[in-house]
Amino acid sequence: MSKACNDQKHTRNSNGEGSIFQRSDKRWCAQIQVDGIIRSFYGIKRSDAAKMLSLYKETLRKKPWNNNGENTKVTVEEFITWWLVNVKLIQLKPTSYDRLECTVKNQIIPRLGSYRLNELTTQIIQEKLIDDLFKRGYSFSHVKKAYLALNACCKYALLPTVRKLDYNPVSGVVLPNSWKFDSSKIRWLNRNEIRKFKKVCISKHKNGKYCYPLGYGMIFIMNTGLRLCEALALRWKDVNWKERRIDVSHNVVTAVDRNSTTKKRIQINQRYLKTRSSKRILPLNNTAYEALTKIKEFRYFGENSYILCTKNGTQNKPRNFCRTFESIIKRAGIEKCGIHALRHTFATELFRKGTDVKIVSSLLGHSSVDITYNIYIHVLQEQKVKAISKIPEIK
Template sequence: MNQPLFLRSIIKKHLFLYKIYAISTWKNYYRSIKNHIFPALGHILLKDIKTDDVQRLYNKMAKAGLAPATIRRNHQIIHSCLNQAVKNKLLSWNPADAVKLPKLNDTPVRTMTPEEMAKFISVLENDLWGAAFLTLLGTGISLGELLALRWQDIDLKSKVLTINQALARTKSRGLIFVEPKTDKSKRTIPMPEPVAEALQKHRVQMAQIKLAAGPKYTDQDLVFCTTYGTPIHPRNFTRKFYTLREKAKVPKDINLHALRHTFATRLLEEGENLKVVQDLLGHADISTTANTYSHVSPDVKRKAAAKMDKLLTKKASSPD
């Protein structure tokens, strides 16, 4: 006879499923399992798990002041593992299907206005890392993807860059290069002309720095690196952003991640297809793109209606 199976066991068994995510994401999931799911539900026999048990955990987390996104992350783990138990015929249905989840904060993502964007770009020209920030604004790649770019990933002639890896921080191993989060994250992105030009100048600058550093330079073929060729720590890059933001007199509520959001927002405002924006950002699911940039939709819809005005307006017939 099979021994009783606890919820803890099924989660441990299927924990490998989350290895498809970036290390930082996987660590967040593991922390959720260790701090919330196992203490509250791990001891319950799988056959005895009820919707009320799961709901009680979510209610407790909400009462403790945890963000709706955190509660939903815990739900994603629980629901996914219980779904697997259903597929394995260990359960007849998924008890997590019937829980009530907190609503996500639907406050629009703060992006740079066109005026703020222009002011920020104006301070980048004479800065060693200026090309890096312009690349973020012009391509929408993430910080981890940017800091992992190698010159072999850049085709200045065709004006495209390819995402093959990302830089991640770990406690045990420090900065490491990892595979992109999903297959969608591996992508080729066209570069605007100003980005390509900035990268060409940056390459010349880095060649001069490499020559000056001599044997102290560790050549890893990185596009953006320290003056000794080593990866830039994301924390130091963020500090540099704060300095440039202040110099450009851009409001403090604009954070580094807002450059990626600004890229996507500008494209959507110009009428770009949502599917194209999804592919450029590397989102695995188009619903992620749609939900994140739902605040742009009203403007896009108004512009679409304006286009229909011209199509629907009856033109005056020309005189004979």
């Protein structure tokens, strides 16, 4: 329990019902101990924390096995669904949980859900899940996610407080080598496409207004290599005009609203990024600096407002931005591609100018240089060929 939690007086319920208290940061915290593990739920109001605690206790009452661990009839679908809601939901970021839930519901349950958990064997998992996904043409990423999800669930089932498995059947499963999968090449804009793209981005109507108010935002992203989720979370206060740099420390994601019965997707601003390396200071080249200057002329609503905002000053949605991008490339006569191509274009141009892979990796906010190398291996190989061609014959 954190020091912040200890600062406040607990309001305890009866045994096994949990406790609710206010932390020193003014948030309310509800806690309950289950199987030796303390679960915590937070809310701005006491009622918010109490509601989450109540929902959790209701889920516990629906646990698909009894407390003494003797029930052997629990199925994979029952157990992994319970594990998702009661273990992973409070551990993962919203988007990470959405991806895990998608993997479980679309890959694991349809293939293994009807089996009893204690009947799972390495052979069943290998043939019915891993090999089947591979044969059906799923990507390496999809297969690996299914493997990792089921492995984590089975490890949890091995815990002394759970005791639903005697061994982990996933431990003997073998993943196909990544080279056996078709690798999709990344898409970036070539020099001619960049020229046409920029021309359309800054085009104007006859009345002098820009055809695409977000056009300079596209140019800004292409010259900084930002992820779209990072760019949409930028505020004017993150810009250091004097030192010509921006502070990347937030992002925006779209995730399922777990507090709503409709399960609609909502936009969430996060103070944590994709990886630790994603939090970074990015220098601005001349084009990026000029793009920001242009945007500020007609889309500035104060230092705390978003840079790539709507005409009303509200935060833009990723889908709206992508639609504008799709319209621009269509008008420019560029082959259809995703907005991530702008980030790939930034990296590719750096490599073609001889920038070291470590520097490119740092600018992109990758967690390791290996990730950068694996993504841009085709570009790097091209650079190696050009470098060798410049070396005179050695005799």
